Amino acid sequence: MLWPAFNDPVHDSQRLFRQLLQAMAEPGTLEMPRAPEPPREASIGPALWGALLTLCDLDTPLWIASELDSPALREALRFHTGCPITEDSAAAEFALLTSNSLAQGIDFSIGSDAYPNRSITLLIALEHLEASGPWQLSGPGIADRRHLDIGEADGLMARLGANRASFPRGMDAILTCNDRLVAIPRSTRVERTDQEVRPCMSP
Amino acid sequence: MNGYNFAYLDEQTKRMIRRALLKAVAIPGYQVPFGGREMPMPYGWGTGGMQLTASILGADDVLKVIDQGADDTTNAVSIRAFFERVAGVETTTATAAADVIQTRHRIPETPLEPGQILVFQVPIPEPLRFIEPSEQETRLMHALEEYGVMHVKLYEDIARYGHIATTYAYPVKVDGRYVTDPSPIPKFDNPKLHMSDALMLFGAGREKRLYAIPPHTRVESLDFEDHPFEIQAWDEHCALCGSDHSFLDEVITDDVGSRMFVCSDTDYCLLRRGEVA
DSSP, X not given: OOOOOOSSHHHHHHHHHHHHHHXXXXXXXXXXXXXXXXXXXXXXXXXXHHHHHHHOSTTOOEEEOTTTOOHHHHXXXXXHTOOOBOSOGGGXXXXXXXXTGGGGOOOOOBOOSSXXXXXXXXXXXXXXXXXXXXXXXXSTTOSXXXXXXXXXXXXXXXXXXXXXXXXXXXXXXXXXXXXXXXXXXXXXXXXXXXXXXXXXXXX | OTTSBTTBSOHHHHHXXXXXXXXXXXXXXXXXXXXXXXOSSOTTSSHHHHHHHHHHOOTTOEEEEEETTBSSSHHHHHHHHHHHHHHOOEEOSOGGGOSEEEEESOOOSSOOOTTOEEEEEOSOOOTTTTTOOOHHHHHHHHHTTOOHHHHHHHHHHXXXXXXXXXXBSOOEEETTTEEEOOOSOBGGGHHHHTTXXXXXXXXXXXXXXXXXXXXXXXXXXXXXXXSOOOOOOOSSOOTTTOOSSSOEEEEEOSSSSOEEEEESOHHHHHHHHHHHO
């Protein structure tokens, strides 16, 4: 069965892009995009499918983690976006993955100091996503601080937290769960608040 | 309008600009190269800002366009008419009623609200360009955070004039990392960039660069401890609304030296006069 896409591609993708832009500009705020629902057996929800339809086209190599990959997804992407699907994760502009995929040490581009924009944008499917919880976000776009609960995904948050060390190089992430999405760009400081953080000053 | 896509640009171009915008927001102050398109007007008239506006604009958005603060100057009128024609969007002159505000060289006096987007037209996006003409070199300087030369330029002002003589396009540092050109806004407007509630996007059409300052982001104007950053001040008040705190334009009224000072932000001035009257 062919997956559904936008009824009105011009205006639906514009509306969804503005929600992505808003999410990226104010990291940690939940956006609930109105997006077409993939079939029941699909590995990704409407928010993630909508983001793919909005951002991907012939110019954007996409890498897909094996746990999300399926012939139906590839068929849908090829038909609706025409984006090339690549096996070379380092050459991808977008990556479709779960919170576990990052733990496998996949090589993604984080850009160079001269061109930090030539870097991956992670599109992540989560089981759980709430705008309160143990993960504390601060930095540009956040007036004071915001909180997130993304379930069992410490490895993912540790990786996104490490962005600060390589800044301006880094990876930007759009986290989705069913019909919700949230963005964590590389400029965001990520900390876990339910455990004491003792900065170690000795080498 | 027949024969054109909504908001003039084709969808693939919009997607390319949208992807670049997301990267720009993720790396505040960094200039992202983009595939600038030809617009039906010459470079220098706001083609960069227009391409950003066209890429973000939706059918339900209300658009405001200002040129040096005014809604009724040539550049503002023609860009507003352009988007009325190719996107059919509602336009306004009221700052508070607008969702997207495209601006040339001013930030409105009325404080911006969360959710509003300010799109700046940028002639030369590289703040280091007048010091270092080579793009390769300036890119390396940004990569290495090598910004000492910018302070030398400001110091030379002090050595020559006794104060920092840069009055517009005054360089800022965004979130403590990138030195960025705020576009030729008067330095009077620089403090409004700091911890703004609104998202600010910058587009340079000729140079094909775009960059962003997200809301709630630290933006410092470069200065020295003994020569702190200062904004312009006037002894006069606005001759029309009496404002003593807005950016004033000096208007020559005849050929024998008569002059008056008026708010450069026409919407703000009209709003005040409505209240005063």
